Amino acid sequence: MAAIQVVRSEWTKIRSVASTVWTLSIAVVVTLALGMLISALSKSEFDNLSRNERLSFDPTFISFAGMTLGQLAMIVFGVLVVSNEYSTGMIRTSLAAVPQRGTFLFSKIAVATGLALVVGMVTSFATFVLGQAMLGSHRASISDQGVLRAVIGGGLYMTLIAVFSMGVAAMLRSPMLSLGILMPFFFLISNILGNVPATRKVGRFLPDQAGSRIMQVVTPVDDDTPYGPWGGLGIMLLWVLAALVGGYAVLKRRDA
Amino acid sequence: MIELEGLTKRYGEKVAVNNLTFTVRRGIVTGFLGPNGAGKSTTMRMVLGLDRPTAGDVRIDGRHYDHLHDPLKYIGALLDAKAMHGGRSAFNHLLCLAQSNGIPKSRVHEVLDTVGLTAVAKKKAKGFSLGMGQRLGIAGALLGDPRILMFDEPVNGLDPEGIHWMRNLMKSLAAQGRTVFVSSHLMSEMALTADHLVVIGQGRLLADTSMADFIEQNSRSYVRIRTPQRERLLDVLHGAGTTVVERGNGTLEADGGKAELIGELAARHQIVLHELSPQQASLEEAFMRLTAESVEYHAHSETPPAGPWGAEWRRS
Numbered sequence: 001m002a003a004i005q006v007v008r009s010e011w012t013k014i015r016s017v018a019s020t021v022w023t024l025s026i027a028v029v030v031t032l033a034l035g036m037l038i039s040a041l042s043k044s045e046f047d048n049l050s051r052n053e054r055l056s057f058d059p060t061f062i063s064f065a066g067m068t069l070g071q072l073a074m075i076v077f078g079v080l081v082v083s084n085e086y087s088t089g090m091i092r093t094s095l096a097a098v099p100q101r102g103t104f105l106f107s108k109i110a111v112a113t114g115l116a117l118v119v120g121m122v123t124s125f126a127t128f129v130l131g132q133a134m135l136g137s138h139r140a141s142i143s144d145q146g147v148l149r150a151v152i153g154g155g156l157y158m159t160l161i162a163v164f165s166m167g168v169a170a171m172l173r174s175p176m177l178s179l180g181i182l183m184p185f186f187f188l189i190s191n192i193l194g195n196v197p198a199t200r201k202v203g204r205f206l207p208d209q210a211g212s213r214i215m216q217v218v219t220p221v222d223d224d225t226p227y228g229p230w231g232g233l234g235i236m237l238l239w240v241l242a243a244l245v246g247g248y249a250v251l252k253r254r255d256a
Numbered sequence: 257m258i259e260l261e262g263l264t265k266r267y268g269e270k271v272a273v274n275n276l277t278f279t280v281r282r283g284i285v286t287g288f289l290g291p292n293g294a295g296k297s298t299t300m301r302m303v304l305g306l307d308r309p310t311a312g313d314v315r316i317d318g319r320h321y322d323h324l325h326d327p328l329k330y331i332g333a334l335l336d337a338k339a340m341h342g343g344r345s346a347f348n349h350l351l352c353l354a355q356s357n358g359i360p361k362s363r364v365h366e367v368l369d370t371v372g373l374t375a376v377a378k379k380k381a382k383g384f385s386l387g388m389g390q391r392l393g394i395a396g397a398l399l400g401d402p403r404i405l406m407f408d409e410p411v412n413g414l415d416p417e418g419i420h421w422m423r424n425l426m427k428s429l430a431a432q433g434r435t436v437f438v439s440s441h442l443m444s445e446m447a448l449t450a451d452h453l454v455v456i457g458q459g460r461l462l463a464d465t466s467m468a469d470f471i472e473q474n475s476r477s478y479v480r481i482r483t484p485q486r487e488r489l490l491d492v493l494h495g496a497g498t499t500v501v502e503r504g505n506g507t508l509e510a511d512g513g514k515a516e517l518i519g520e521l522a523a524r525h526q527i528v529l530h531e532l533s534p535q536q537a538s539l540e541e542a543f544m545r546l547t548a549e550s551v552e553y554h555a556h557s558e559t560p561p562a563g564p565w566g567a568e569w570r571r572s
Contacts, residue, residue, distance in 0.1 A: 005358050017341060089336055089338050089340070091339075092335060093353065256301075
């Protein structure tokens with residue numbers, strides 16, 4: 001069983017279902033639209049900001065604001081890519097064709113990750129460009145220090161969110177269960193934990209909090225985060241690896 | 257060739273498949289028969305490596321399923337017609353299976369043609385009827401031109417035309433020298449297609465025999481008699497040592513008796529006969545007797561049998 005055959009097969013699978021197109025389209029559209037809106041609002045509010053807030057003003061990070069919602073569509077993409085196999089019963093046909101379960105799972109995840117990376121990068125660059133256009137005189141330039149890193153990091157962040165979801169879906173199998181846990185987690189719980197002072201120290205080690213650090217160019221004035229941009233992405237990567245190992249262990253052990 | 261050796265599957269306390277040992281031989285249709293819940297599907301899933309056996313072993317041409325290189329070229333299986341993504345077109349469903357096993361795209365068109373789905377190849381599978389879904393599943397099984405084919409309840413839910421098509425397909429596959437392993441809970445269906453029979457009940461092997469031997473060993477032959485002089489004939493037959501069972505509407509059944517002897521006996525005593533016909537119990541009866549015994553033995557061993565075998569279902 002050559003892995004390249006399985007990768008080709010998984011590419012056919014992913015391009016031949018509608019959910020791929022609509023989840024990724026929503027991710028792009030929502031991220032861009034919300035990013036532009038918040039950039040425009042930030043520009044008009046700039047004059048009302050305090051001195052500290054102006055020092056912490058990060059035009060690059062502001063243009064990524066749409067990702068808080070856009071990432072939810074990436075989560076749906078990641079979950080559906082894996083759990084569709086289970087919810088449709090296709091998994092039995094798939095594993096009969098490719099009984100090497102590791103090859104099966106990681107070919108699928110490799111293909112979906114590649115696609116998410118392309119979409120994530122395009123989205124990240126587009127939302128940066130559009131967001132800066134909205135910010136007008138407060139805009140950042142791609143050649144400013146740390147900006148290119150942040151924009152590439154934005155693409156990596158969206159990709160890793162999707163891969164993390166794939167790993168979780170491989171563990172839980174059910175699309176409803178996976179989404180029911182991941183959506184509220186990333187939309188609500190992570191934000192609450194990250195903003196309540198008592199839990200902030202824990203919250204910032206969650207995958208999205210740590211990973212989104214890479215998109216910051218200006219460090220907030222009173223910041224005491226114990227890791228840098230790449231350190232944060234590294235923490236996120238550890239979460240992703242843990243989810244993938246868990247997903248593989250479940251697939252390897254359980255009956256299909 | 258599929259070889260099962262001591263194959264066992266337990267789900268907690270429940271034993272779904274219990275120490276199954278048999279061989280599916282090449283070039284013939286082997287029917288895999290058992291009542292619903294006997295463990296047929298579980299066994300087939302273990303053959304494909306989808307479920308892990310609790311104990312025992314199953315090999316295809318001497319190798320474990322996950323050691324087969326491009327397994328669709330060795331064994332094609334239809335376990336569940338719905339085991340596909342409904343949003344994918346028939347063509348793409350087969351294409352992704354073909355690519356994973358290094359099967360050329362042209363073969364996808366060939367199998368679509370074989371099962372008669374070329375016209376709807378671009379349509380999404382969720383719009384398919386059960387029969388069309390079944391055909392698509394069979395196209396998937398044929399994709400790698402495998403020497404072994406395995407079908408789980410392939411005629412379930414098909415219309416008469418579909419059943420006819422499925423039967424002929426299985427026969428022609430076997431005629432091409434392929435090994436066909438097909439499960440069913442209908443003995444009558446097996447009688448039309450299978451050369452060899454493996455019968456299981458409660459996960460245990462009940463019979464592993466040729467179809468002809470199975471019929472001979474398990475069916476009951478008797479002579480059906482109708483006569484206006486019931487009492488006299490009963491006396492005469494009892495006197496001759498023949499066991500007679502009374503059925504409704506004046507019919508008698510003489511177990512194991514020869515029609516000629518009964519006729520001569522009746523003539524000697526000048527008894528009028530309206531009917532005298534040798535009967536062979538159907539295969540369905542033979543199968544039900546076999547499995548009913550197994551069910552009774554395993555599940556209700558403390559309750560004594562209520563009457564002669566099959567008395568309950570015969571009445572209905």
